[in-house]
Amino acid sequence: MSNRAHNLADETQAQAEAQARMQALDAEVPAFMEVFTSLAIPSLIQKAAHEFLGKFPPERRLGMASALSWANPFYLPEMSDEVVKSLSVNANMIAELTMRAKLTASRAPQLNVLLACAPKSASTFIAGALQTALGLPSAALFASTPRIRAVSQMGGNLREQEPEELALIRNGLNGAGYVAQHHSRCTPYLSLMLKTYNVRPIVTHRNLFDTFVSLDDMIMGYRSDNVSEGLYFSDGLPANYGKLEQEDRLTILVQRNTAWFIQFYVSWKKCERAGLVKPLWVSYEKDFLADKQGLAERVIKHLGLDPDSAAKLLVAFEDKTDGAAKRLNKGVAGRGRAMPDSVRAIIERTAHYYRDEEDLSPLLNG
Structure with missing residues (x-):
């Protein structure tokens, strides 16, 4: 050679x-x-x-x-x-690139879903089922990071979870669509953002009394034997939470969260009545527990998908494997009936202040 x-x-x-x-x-x-x-x-x-x-x-x-x-x-x-x-870039370059990105994301032929959820309303389970049945990835819409788990690991759990524009753009450019699951109140501003970037909202809610008992149960799963200030930015609770009596624990949760939970529900109702947003409403009791088939069909119709997709979603709804990761706790209604009267009174008093704003019976009666 x-x-x-x-x-x-x-x-x-x-x-x-x-x-x-x-x-x-x-x-x-x-x-x-x-x-x-x-x-x-x-x-x-x-x-x-x-x-x-x-x-x-x-x-x-x-x-x-x-x-x-x-x-x-x-x-x-x-x-x-x-x-x-x-x-380096200047303002004109940023303006043009931002316009291009906004145009591309707003015209992208992909399915974008926001599961706006009250805590402990089976939202993690529902989000996972949607991802499995529809082949969609998860997304974080309130922070500039690809996934919500990263926000948690970065100590961002106490941030408000209202979607922001950069995250809507970056996920709107992923070419695959997404399912985002956030505890997000609605505003006219958010409604316009969802419309701009073609995001379809699904709103989940649950009886408040049951919610707080379930929330406490979930927290005690990692707090009962753990006295640590290191968990503060995960849940905002005092270090000795796991050592307190149940009535004290529930009192802390209810005092801190009741107004927010009600505001969450009322905000989406007000924006819907104003014609700003068209969410699909999902009741934990009436839909998730009592009628999964009907829920699957309603979700698929809301998302504008082929009716045959409802069968896949129903299968995902029925899959109870890996319940801990899906945060499927007891999966029952009525857990709040044994709530101490002192705690129940706080919820009822707070709800009373909103009596002229919205019918809150879905939150108080199930």
């Missing part, structure tokens, strides 16, 4: 090896992103990104740094002032 032939063979082999290395690196990206998305300590974010970017050739690093910044809202690559200046 001639020298030229040897050189060509060596070059071909080198190219193949380089391509194989790049393929192996690309295969690492999803697993790395899964971890990187949830990092919240600046030093760890920079260290992980620096080490990962170092594996890629220089020509790939800017693109990968962009992907990392898109995945973690707190990551900015370490660059010299000169490089930063060469990458």
Whole structure:
């Protein structure tokens, strides 16, 4: 074989090896992103990104740094002032790119679903069923991170969960659609955002007395043997919550949350009456517990899908496996009947203030 032939063979082999290395690196990206998305300590974010970017050739690093910044809202690559200046943008560039992104997201042919949910209304279960039956990914719409679990891991659970525009745009560009599950009150502003980005809302609610008993039960699952201030940004409760008597625990929950739960329900009703939004209403008692088939059919119709999809959704509704991950607690109605009278009185008194705003019987009577 001639020298030229040897050189060509060596070059071909080198190219193949380089391509194989790049393929192996690309295969690492999803697993790395899964971890990187949830990092919240600046030093760890920079260290992980620096080490990962170092594996890629220089020509790939800017693109990968962009992907990392898109995945973690707190990551900015370490660059010299000169490089930063060469990458800088001005207001006109931002305005044009934002317009392009908004137009693209608003016209994207994908199904976007917001499950606006009162806590403990089977929303996690319903969201999971929708994702399974319709093949849709989950999305976080109130933070610049791909998934809601990352918000929790970053200590963001106490944030209000009203969807914001950047998150609506980024998820509206994913080419797949999504199911977002958030404790979001409605406003005229949010109604316009949902309309702009073609998001179909489903609103879930539950009897308040049952809700608080179920909420306490869920919290005690991780608080009963844990006296820790480290959980504060997860649920906002005092460190000794798990050591308190039930009446005291329920009193804390009810004093803190009753007005918000009522505002949640009233806000969606007011926006609906004003013609600003057209949600599908889902009752925990009447729909989720009593008529899953009817619920599946109503959901599919609301989403504008083929009626045959209702059968797949019903199968997902009936699947009780992995109940802990789906936050399927007792799955019954009437748990609040044994609530202490002192706690019940707080709920009833707070609801009384809203008596002229909305019929709250679905929250008080089931």
